[in-house]
Amino acid sequence: MGAVFEGKDKEMTQALQNLFWILIFPGFVFTVCLGLVASWIVRKVSSLVQWRVGPPFFQPFYDVVKLMGKEVLIPEEAQQTVFKAAPVVGLAGVLLLSTMLWRITIDPTRLFVGDIIVAIYLMVLPSLALILGSSASASPHAAVGTSREMKLVMGYELSLVLAFIVVIIKSGGQLSLAAIAQQTPVFSISGLLAFLAALLCVQAKLGFVPFDMAEAETELASGALIEYSGALLAVWKVMQAMMLVALPLFLVMVFLGGFTGALWAGIAKYVLVLVLLILIKNTNPRVRIDQAMKFFWFYCGVVLVAAVILAIIGNSYGINWL
């Protein structure tokens, strides 16, 4: 009798613990807070580059709280269900991704917490959700934004996967993120090339200049998100903030050896990636979508194929620096 209760109890505790993992720490609440801080850093550094004072520390938090309190307007012609569900789907994707990444960081010994392929799939979800949501909103501006987002996804996704293939080769065919995070492939020619390409892909995934054409304010009046308001817009903003944590963190784990060393070293790596992203954002004008496609498919593609070849050669002859 006792054993059964104990078993159930254990199940309950396990479930509760999992829930805690996903919802509070290091999942939703923690990542959101961190993401809002990260988006403050982005805005603050951008303003400093532009000789401005910039927003106060709690500004992203105020913005989200305010949006939650606003009225939600839904366009008459919109596909209601999809319009409302899309931001939630995107949020769920990022939530899973970030929980997964954090768990590997904190407790890498646990058996299955996902491999790099799952992570790649989860990373596509927010973009897909954005495409779904904006095409459901039946606005011509959103339609152009959607088509740009679709082209952009098709552009960078190939490069991103190629970059990860380099890492997988370097780590000797390992797919588990925990194992990959033990290595620092960036200290090799192919790894460095892959890291730089992946950094630009992440720039595009985050919708930062020069790859912000889907949300280009001046061309499309806030593009894909034009029809969203109130709480639904807040969900998008939260999602973007979380991406700001998850994507650089993912790069840190895959290329820079994750949080394996001291905690401060891990944080420093994350901040480094974030600052790189911000600097690229502030020193470039927006490119056109055809220029972006060309960039990812042609230039990035060629470089990455070279990197893959280098990595294979390096691996088979045991030359680690290649």
Next chain:
Amino acid sequence: MSWKIWSLKKSPWVFHVNTGACNNCDIEIVDLLTPKFDVERLGIKLVGSPRHADALLVTGGVTRQAAPRLREVYRQTPKPCVVFAIGACACDKGIFTTGYHMVGPVDKIIKEIDPNAIIAYVPGCPPKPEAIISGVVTALSVL
């Protein structure tokens, strides 16, 4: 004070509506974003869609062609929202009062569709950027 109003004051996103202004007030509004005045430090942000806005900065004395569009933008703005009439024209049509194509001013047009609208006035031709900031902050503090 409800948390909705509290957060609205902390993060007023504004949408700029020109209803037939001479461009001066509009330039001064854009000027607010730039290094000398930088209103982002007060949480104020210029947004590209009325659906994202908490306040409308309306300039111009409302021409006949612009009036229906102003009403449409006001309808598309989620409530609660504040309407700011920026400049002499927006407040009372200014020098263009006798014009045959003017149907404003702004408060008349907005009150026709929403008698309870919150409208704040910043006079001047054009109001100095400092005056606009002061007007926005004063209006928000009495909410």
Next chain:
Amino acid sequence: MNQEELNSKLSEIKDKLFAVESGKSRAGSDNRIYLSCESENSYAVNKFLFEDVPLRFVTATGVDSDDCFEVLYHYAYDQTSCVITLKAFIRDREKPSIESIAPFLPAAEWIEREIHDILGIEFNNHPDMRRLILADDWPEGVYPLRKDAKKPADRLDGEPPTRPMVQSQSPARRTVQLSKPVLPVGPFHPLQEEMEFFQLTVDGEIVTDIDMRISYNHRGIEKISESLQFDQVPLLVSRICGICSASHPLAYVQAVEEIADITPPERALYVRTIIAELERIHSHLLWVGLAGHFIGYDTVFMWAWKYREPVLDLLEEITGNRNNYGNLKVGGCREDVGDELQPKMLIELDKIEKKTEMLTKAVLDDPIIHARLKGVGVLSKEDAIQFAVTGPTARGSGVAIDVRRDDPYAAYADLDWNVITQPEGDVFAKAVVRLLEVLEAVKITKQAVKKLPGGPIATEVKEIPPGEGCGHAEAPRGETFHYVRSDGGNRPVRHKVRAPSYVNVPSFKASCIGGHIPDVTITLAAVDPCYSCTERMAVVDRDGSVLHNYDALLKLSREKTARISKELGAPELKMEDL
């Protein structure tokens, strides 16, 4: 060809005219010519003037005289500083009509539609007679500029005050057949500070058609002007457009001074030059910033606007206001450039010059800006002449016209400066013209401050005699043209305003179609459109295409960067120095 040859050429059409008068301009020379003809002959005479002389079309003015209607066609002959006005008299007041000149002169398309709107004159064979500057709900048959017109009652569209769900987001989506994807831009769009409505028909990312509707900013200034006294009008016209608020009054007071034969004191001419050039500096810097913003380069936006602030401070110190200076009056100026201010001005101007040089270098050397702007939105020299564009839009297409040089006013004739031109006609060329013009403007201002003569800044003006005058001035965006007619009373009986954007904006039909959506927005912005000046619309269905090859562009842009930096001859500067 000089003025005598022009006169002899005009004698070829003597038989179609019933009067030729020459009027004096401010300088006292006979470079204003007024020709008169009956409405039946106007088509032939116009064709002769535009195609055979050939003259640059400026604008047309419709006038409601007591017993007839007049349509005045204004032309400029830039080489001799001549302004030629052809008056066509329409005697039939009941059903006024005249032959349209738009079929051979696309630049006249808008103004004929405007005259139809405000005076009810029919233009036969006009390609597109849709309503132009009046609102959609303006009642038919009410012509506001007729002398007996009354303001119609405001009609409200009686929609209920409750707001259930959002309706279609723009009027266009209700009316346009969505067989082809249509992208509405405006009336409220972050692209433009002002309100206008463009409808882009797009095929994917490529624009196949553009339609414009611009009545949103129409305030009826020409009519209001008729109710104000001569001395009050400058304050009104400075509010046509906030950023041309020195140029419009300048053109107006020159027209009135022409009527009354007034020569302002020399110091006033220098003060006018200083104000006008400071305005040009801040206007061009503003444009550079906005252009940066349009292509997603917010850092350039912030920097350019930061450099602009000291100019506004100077203007505030001189005139008391950052914009809308209200400094001009008939016969002189209201506020002086104080002697104590001059050393400070020179220091500030030096700083501005240095910053602008660095900004110019930074912008012109940026390979991404080259790739983004070169070969985009090309307006060929032929199109520029056909559409009679002015200002940097014309000079960026290799048409070297500048009122400051062609018909010198204020103190420009005494100062040393250059007219900047670029042959390419693309957005990049226009940016280069504007940036270099800022440097020229700084040069002019510095000279004017140093040479500032003593004496009063205004002469006393007693009364304005009957007569007519044409004044024009080079605004930051191009030529501003004002026509004023006086009957000897204390108010103008007709005051026509033509702002530069009025001819620059229709050139979109030549420069936009075939471009990408992101290119179109910067192309529209490249003429620095000023809709509060323009307040009009047009239709386009012509197919021109702009093809670009990215690699070739990059190559070209690099070559040109090298060339420009050589031409500029400025010291090597880096972005960090800014």
